[in-house]
Amino acid sequence: MPWTVIVLFVYGVFTIAMGLAGFIHGHSLPSLISGGIAGVLVLVAASLAKGQPKVGFGLALVVALLMIGRFMGPLMSKHQLYPAGIIVGASVVGIIAAIAGLLSPT
Numbered sequence: 001m002p003w004t005v006i007v008l009f010v011y012g013v014f015t016i017a018m019g020l021a022g023f024i025h026g027h028s029l030p031s032l033i034s035g036g037i038a039g040v041l042v043l044v045a046a047s048l049a050k051g052q053p054k055v056g057f058g059l060a061l062v063v064a065l066l067m068i069g070r071f072m073g074p075l076m077s078k079h080q081l082y083p084a085g086i087i088v089g090a091s092v093v094g095i096i097a098a099i100a101g102l103l104s105p106t
Contacts, residue, residue, distance in 0.1 A: 004101035005049050008060050011094040012042030015067070018083055018090075034070075038063055042094065049101055057101035064094035 019035015022028045041063050049056025068091045075084040 001050070002101070002104070004057070004097045004104070005046050007093060007097035008042055008046035008049065008056075008101075011060075011064070011090055011097070012039045012046060014090055015039035015042055015087075018087060022083060038067060045098075053101055053104075057098045060094060061098035061102070064091040064098060067091040068095075 015035055016039030017035075019032050019039065022031025022035060042060055045056045045058075045060035045063065047056070048059065068088055071084040071087045071091075074080045075088050078084075
């Protein structure tokens with residue numbers, strides 16, 4: 001299995017875990033729902049990337065960009081390392097893996 005797909009699987013599980021942590025620690029149902037949806041989408045993208053790389057890596061790229069779009073504001077304005085900075089950092093890794101997967105020959 002290519003490293004890019006492994007990274008996306010880890011990113012998907014991490015995203016779900018962060019949504020769960022937001023629910024447990026902050027009693028935030030939106031965190032649970034959005035983290036769960038985003039994480040499942042990344043897991044689906046990782047699965048698709050094995051057979052349809054352009055679709056899978058493209059989907060992962062879109063989700064990671066949306067995550068950065070959502071969390072960059074709190075990171076910059078409130079300097080929130082947790083959870084915003086951690087999610088932005090993980091999303092950057094997801095973007096790198098998605099772009100590398102899109103650019104790799106199939």
